[in-house]
Amino acid sequence: MAMIEGFRIRNFRALKDITMGRIGTDPTFSRAEPLTPLVSVIGRNGVGKSTIFDAFSFLSDCMVMDVESACNEGWRGGLEKLLSADVQNDPHATLDFVIYYREAQNERPITYEVSIGLDPKSGRACVTSEKLRQRRQRETSGRPYTFLDLNFGVGQAWAGQRSVQDDTDTRDKMEVTLDPGRLAITTLAEHIKDHPRITRFRNFIKGWYxxxxxxxxxxxxxxxxxxxxxxxxxxxxxxxxxxxxxxxxxxxxxxxxxxxxxxxxxxxxxxxxxxxxxxxxxxxxxxxxxxxxxxxxxxxxxxxxxxxxxLLEDPEPPPFICIDEPENGLHHKLLADLAREFRFHATGRKYKPQLFITTHQPFFVDALTPAETWILEKQANGFATISRASDNATIMAMVNEGIPLGNLWYSDYMDDGMV
Known part of the structure; x- marks a missing residue:
């Protein structure tokens, strides 16, 4: 089962610039620990937990509709409303996403980078930049090879099964001109069947639940x-x-x-x-x-x-499942059991979906590990920051003393500058 090891979101409402997990193409985050099979974001009301959820939903919507429609889907209100407040009046501002993932545990990681901004010709939302990168076979260091590289729909893409085996072979390099109103990975997967890596990545995101x-x-x-x-x-x-x-x-x-x-x-x-x-x-x-x-x-x-x-017992589960505040409507004594159920299905089965959960319930947090727990906070400027509980020495010292994470969260030891 495919696994997201890290992602980055920039200029998406309150998420001015957050990174979770490992991004192999970024020197700052290339040595970070990858995301766990169960990922939980905790935070107070209004800090941006649901905004992370909608960022994933936005990318998923872009797989089935043009980006202008995705920007206007539901209550999003268009590209201008999605952009962070400090760049809404900048005609060159873009929503930026990076996903670093593996198709399987032993596969070489793939980096997907996409930016969405205004088309200077039409004034509509479009894909300003899109890249897919993967390290060459037998290489463990160095810059990954770019096998999709487009700006406003124009650039190069690699086709053919041979390019999967040997990225140095230039015979499968194609010059392409695509509609910048749609993601290239969607267009190529639908109309040019000889792009196996692009198709698999498109299907991965399209399969998100x-x-x-x-x-x-x-x-x-x-x-x-x-x-x-x-x-x-x-x-x-x-x-x-x-x-x-x-x-x-x-x-x-x-x-x-x-x-x-x-x-x-x-x-x-x-x-x-x-x-x-x-x-x-x-x-x-x-x-x-x-x-x-x-x-x-x-x-x-x-x-x-x-x-x-x-959902969890689905014999063909989605590869990536997002659930926003599952505690709503549940008795507090069920929450720790629910967290353990989520972990079991993310780690203990043949087909293991990655689960991404947002919560602010201490009883749910009690069943989490520090590596699974990310703390989202809103700063004085209105933008969110995020950190991993396991990266904080104070939190780890108290957890090692036997204090459950939920107790620390309830007692304000995990936000507001207490750590």
């Missing part, structure tokens, strides 16, 4: 149709349950067993398809009642925990 789950969406009654994967809002949860209950019964029984350990009273969850309307209903069988409850009658916390378990 960013959870916008809401209990009200899960309470909807969908029409029956087979669906294997939970969508972002959870409207199709009943169809996913029906598919799993009929096609993967052992996995579904395992989910029910683990749900029962966390939510006492839930004995069974079954889908029911109305033979007339073909609507699918979720039935929750409480051990104390003979008549089942339906999803609209269940608590937010029960629906949310059940949705997370379905």
């Amino acid at each position: 960013l959870s916008y789950f809401t209990p009200d969406a899960a309470r909807q009654t969908p029409k029956f149709r087979p669906e294997r994967h939970l969508n972002r809002r959870g409207e199709n949860i009943a169809n996913v349950v029906h598919y799993m209950a009929t096609q993967d019964q052992d996995r579904f029984r395992n989910i029910l067993k683990r749900i029962g350990q966390k939510i006492p009273g839930i004995g069974q969850i079954t889908p029911y398809v109305d033979p007339v309307t073909r609507n699918v209903y979720l039935q929750f069988h409480d051990k104390g009642f003979t008549t089942p409850f339906f999803a609209p009658q269940m608590s937010d916390g029960t629906l949310k925990l059940f949705a997370y378990m379905l």
Whole structure:
């Protein structure tokens, strides 16, 4: 499973310039520890946790639509509103992203760099610069080789399987002119099939799962149709349950067993398809009642925990899963268990998705390690800074004395200049 070892975001609202993990092409961060399979960002309300989440969502949206549309998607309000406040009036300002990742543990890392700004001709948002770089085979040092290099859609790209094996072979070098309104990795992957590395990277980002789950969406009654994967809002949860209950019964029984350990009273969850309307209903069988409850009658916390378990037990999980504040609606005693569930699924299975979580709940933080925990703070100038808990000697000294991270977070030892 692919793994993001580090990323950088610049000029994205309150994220003026933050870096997490290792960026192999940047001397400042090339020796940093890579990101862990489970990454958690903690911080107070309003510091920018959800902004990091939306930065990932923005990149994911750019894979399926043009960048102008992605800038205007939802409540983003266009490129000008996305740019950090101090550069909104600069016509040359850009949103900058760097992703440093490996397709597999033993694969050479790939660096993706993209900048999005204004097209001077059309005045619309466009891709001003885009690069993909990878170190040559058998090389462990030196500058990675650039096999995609475009400015405003014009530049070079490498094609062919041969270029994957031997980056010094120039026969597969192509001059390309593309629409700068779309990411080149999307255009090349869709229309020029002979770009294996570009296609795999595009599919990696396109496969990200960013959870916008809401209990009200899960309470909807969908029409029956087979669906294997939970969508972002959870409207199709009943169809996913029906598919799993009929096609993967052992996995579904395992989910029910683990749900029962966390939510006492839930004995069974079954889908029911109305033979007339073909609507699918979720039935929750409480051990104390003979008549089942339906999803609209269940608590937010029960629906949310059940949705997370379905997502984590997906036999073909997304490579990268983002969940913003999973603690909302859950009993505080469930939170440490939920954090451990996240870690288990990120590290203890054959197919290991990387999980990126934002939270401000001390009980969730208690189950985290310092290496998994990143502290986001807002400075006096309104911009956010981020640091890893394991890089702070004071925090590590107290953790080594047996003090849980959540206690340190609750007691203000992890922000506001206390460390």
